[in-house]
Amino acid sequence: GALEKLANLEAASANEQLKTMPLNVVKGQNSKLKTWDTSRPLVTLINPLSSRQDVMRPTLLPNLLDTLLANLKVLPDEPIRIFEVGKVYMTPTEAEIEERRARMAEERADFPRLQAWEPVFGEDLLPVEPRRLMGLMTGPRQPRSLFSSDVADGVGARLITPLLDFFDAKGVVEAMLRSLHVGEVEYVSVDAPLFHPGRVAMVRAQGIDLGIVGELHPTLVEEWELPTQRICAWDFDVNALGRAMPERNLYVQISPYAPIRQDMAFVVDEATPSALVAETIRKAAGTSVTDVTLFDIYRGKPIPEGQKSLAFAVAFTSIEKPLTEEEIARLRKRIEGRLERELGAKLRT
Secondary structure, three states, X not given: OHHHHHHHHHHHHHHHHHHOOOOOOEOOOOOOOOOOOOOOOOOEOOOOOOHHHOEOOOOOHHHHHHHHHHHHHHOOOOOEEEEEEEEOOEOOEHHHHHHXXXXXXXXXXXXXXXXXXXXXXXXXXXXXXXXXXXXXXXXXXXXXXXXXXXXXXXXXXXXXXXXXXXXXXXXXXXXXXXXXXXXXXXXXXXOOOOEEEEEEEEEEEOOEEEEEEEEEOHHHHHHOOOOOOOEEEEEEEHHHHHHHOXXXXXXOOOXXXXXXXXXXXXXXXOOOOHHHHHHHHHHHHHHHEEEEXXXXXXXXXXXXXXXXXXXXXXXXXXXXXXXXXXXXXXXXXXHHHHHHHHHOOEEOO
């Protein structure tokens, strides 16, 4: 009675307000949200607090860049690592609107009480509000100290420490995904206008696009009046991370025996991702391999043109007994055979 009457009054009031709002729809695009997609129209506000805040944020990047700029003014020579979790607001696509309408219909079918309330006009056309996790990092890898491994800048006038780069950001992402027990992670090349070409990768796990990691484009750094140094960023969809996480995590027994590390180098086609080679090595050896680390990429003679050499440090171990040389040789042979069959890779001797 009274509750339904109040709900209908609120819905009617909301309908009148929404009828005057400009609700945009993006046509002809797929339903996947990408933070690096700058082609969607911005969500505008009718009554903004100021002329500089007349649109809803499509990314967390502006907030983080302002925070980074404020920190760099105070601590220009210190490593800075910041992050934020929050919603962004994006104009929906036709596919997203259809998905929302289907969910609304399912909710009204599952909860009959909702059928007594008048649907809010334009509710299916409201902006998409995904929750994102984004971080920035820049500056030296470690604060200056007596024990820091500084190197001369070439002139000898001062000492500088190595700066954070793409691989540092990738390491942070890998540590985060490892703590969330997200498996089958791969890094895929992607065209992202806000990021430096060649220093950016899309992170995918189990066929789910999780986000992106890389270094910001120098033009963006210059426009934000930031120091001309590498600024690394990562941006992830929180819902996608939840889908990629396992419902339960089963812990594996740790081997009491020290691992035996050996190097293996393979010649593969230029287009073959190193992550695919590493994953194939793991699948070939199963639980006998505990770690696969890429430590060298070589192109040039005697490697044929259009190919490259990928060198991996592979750790072999067993929870039952120390591995013998014969057992390791059989594992290496199994790895070599599977890589040749599936990727056309040749062991480099």
